[in-house]
Amino acid sequence: MVNDELRSEIIPIYKRIVRDLKHGAQDDFKLCFFDLHNYDQAQIYQALPPQLRHQLIEWIDPMELADVFDLIEPEVVEEDQLLSEMTPRYAADVLNEMYVDNAVDVLDEMPEAQQEHYLKQLSDTDAKEIRNLLGYADQTAGSLMTPEYVGISSQASIGEALSLVKQFAEESEQISYIYVVEQEKLIGVISLRSMIVHPDHEKVQDVMTQSLVTVQPGDDQEIVARLMADYDLVAIPVVNEQNKMLGIIMIDDILDVIEAESAEDYERFAGVHNLDLEESPFQSIFKRLPWLIVLVFLGLGTASIINHYDQLVQQMSVLAVFISLITGTAGNAGTQALAVSIRRITLKEKKGTLIMFLTELLIGLSIGLITGGTILLVVWIWKANFLLGLAVGLAMAGAITVANLAGAFVPLLMESLKIDPAVASGPFISTLSDLTSVIIYFNIASWILNVWV
Numbered sequence: 001m002v003n004d005e006l007r008s009e010i011i012p013i014y015k016r017i018v019r020d021l022k023h024g025a026q027d028d029f030k031l032c033f034f035d036l037h038n039y040d041q042a043q044i045y046q047a048l049p050p051q052l053r054h055q056l057i058e059w060i061d062p063m064e065l066a067d068v069f070d071l072i073e074p075e076v077v078e079e080d081q082l083l084s085e086m087t088p089r090y091a092a093d094v095l096n097e098m099y100v101d102n103a104v105d106v107l108d109e110m111p112e113a114q115q116e117h118y119l120k121q122l123s124d125t126d127a128k129e130i131r132n133l134l135g136y137a138d139q140t141a142g143s144l145m146t147p148e149y150v151g152i153s154s155q156a157s158i159g160e161a162l163s164l165v166k167q168f169a170e171e172s173e174q175i176s177y178i179y180v181v182e183q184e185k186l187i188g189v190i191s192l193r194s195m196i197v198h199p200d201h202e203k204v205q206d207v208m209t210q211s212l213v214t215v216q217p218g219d220d221q222e223i224v225a226r227l228m229a230d231y232d233l234v235a236i237p238v239v240n241e242q243n244k245m246l247g248i249i250m251i252d253d254i255l256d257v258i259e260a261e262s263a264e265d266y267e268r269f270a271g272v273h274n275l276d277l278e279e280s281p282f283q284s285i286f287k288r289l290p291w292l293i294v295l296v297f298l299g300l301g302t303a304s305i306i307n308h309y310d311q312l313v314q315q316m317s318v319l320a321v322f323i324s325l326i327t328g329t330a331g332n333a334g335t336q337a338l339a340v341s342i343r344r345i346t347l348k349e350k351k352g353t354l355i356m357f358l359t360e361l362l363i364g365l366s367i368g369l370i371t372g373g374t375i376l377l378v379v380w381i382w383k384a385n386f387l388l389g390l391a392v393g394l395a396m397a398g399a400i401t402v403a404n405l406a407g408a409f410v411p412l413l414m415e416s417l418k419i420d421p422a423v424a425s426g427p428f429i430s431t432l433s434d435l436t437s438v439i440i441y442f443n444i445a446s447w448i449l450n451v452w453v
Contacts, residue, residue: 092121337407
């Protein structure tokens with residue numbers, strides 16, 4: 001952990017903190033530890049061996065450790081393991097002092113019995129609030145939101161609103177936006193900047209924005225991420241169908257969502273969806289094997305095509321030299337087009353089918369003709385055989401064009417059939433390109449030999 005996870009400039013500080021903990025230098029430890037950013041504190045806390053973490057817990061109070069836990073990374077050490085090193089009362093106090101959405105994230109990873117163990121240590125109000133959030137489905141807006149926001153009345157003055165912000169700022173996760181709520185319903189929003197620049201006597205209702213961007217608790221997290229990116233928001237309110245204010249979602253949680261979604265898209269693109277870096281070898285085998293079996297049977301199609309043209313290869317064995325060159329180049333072109341297509345789908349970019357087809361056809365033909373022309377010259381000079389170069393060049397141009405169209409349109413076809421377009425992964429498109437490339441190559445080579453030789 002020390003060498004692999006901590007930033008290089010933090011390692012000397014980590015060693016100093018370890019020394020202070022071992023030697024009982026409490027004052028020196030606090031001076032050093034609390035001078036760090038909360039993120040670095042969390043990294044160091046996770047890196048410590050359990051016995052030193054126990055010493056650290058004795059020296060700082062739950063409120064101070066809650067700031068650390070808000071930035072704990074469960075990929076390094078599971079939070080429930082860290083909580084188990086504390087007394088139940090101390091652990092409950094830490095959870096109570098954490099931002100509610102972060103506390104929910106910690107508890108959500110635990111078995112239900114263990115959740116109840118900690119919830120019983122909390123006050124009835126806090127426990128009820130957390131139970132409500134635990135009830136939302138994973139990867140939805142409800143699972144990301146926090147009820148910790150500042151709400152004000154539209155009839156309040158700007159001066160009164162600022163006083164309220166000062167009063168609740170420490171308990172709220174953000175104060176960039178102040179939400180105007182009447183009878184529990186969201187009717188407007190006002191930014192802290194607006195409150196600062198307007199006179200204290202003005203009414204909130206005269207300054208607030210009524211054009212609201214909101215989400216509902218059942219909305220998918222990707223929808224939330226897209227809205228916050230499109231509208232450049234640092235927080236977005238969550239309301240129910242009656243427009244009752246339920247909570248807000250912070251940008252830091254959405255950044256985690258974007259990272260997770262990007263990783264998931266990459267896994268699907270590589271044909272290893274639901275990848276877990278800590279899973280056993282047997283779990284990895286069972287997740288990867290079905291996809292590879294499908295590709296094996298698709299690859300058998302390529303092998304059968306080559307076998308079908310066995311006599312042609314025997315007649316002109318040099319044809320076999322260029323099979324991998326053509327299939328590999330076409331596969332790369334198809335994978336490039338696939339990446340662009342999936343990104344277009346992810347960003348919801350709408351484009352007419354005919355326009356898109358003509359665009360991708362032009363791109364494929366242009367790349368194919370340039371690449372094919374280049375390989376024609378290379379093979380002609382290398383093998384002193386113009387017809388062989390022509391066969392390889394034309395096959396390259398045709399294979400790239402078809403692979404480019406397949407990479408662009410297979411994901412769109414799958415989306416129209418309500419199938420996850422990421423299933424059209426790199427390995428699938430590459431194998432499909434192999435099949436079409438071999439068909440194109442041998443048909444062109446056969447035609448040139450029969451007509452021109």
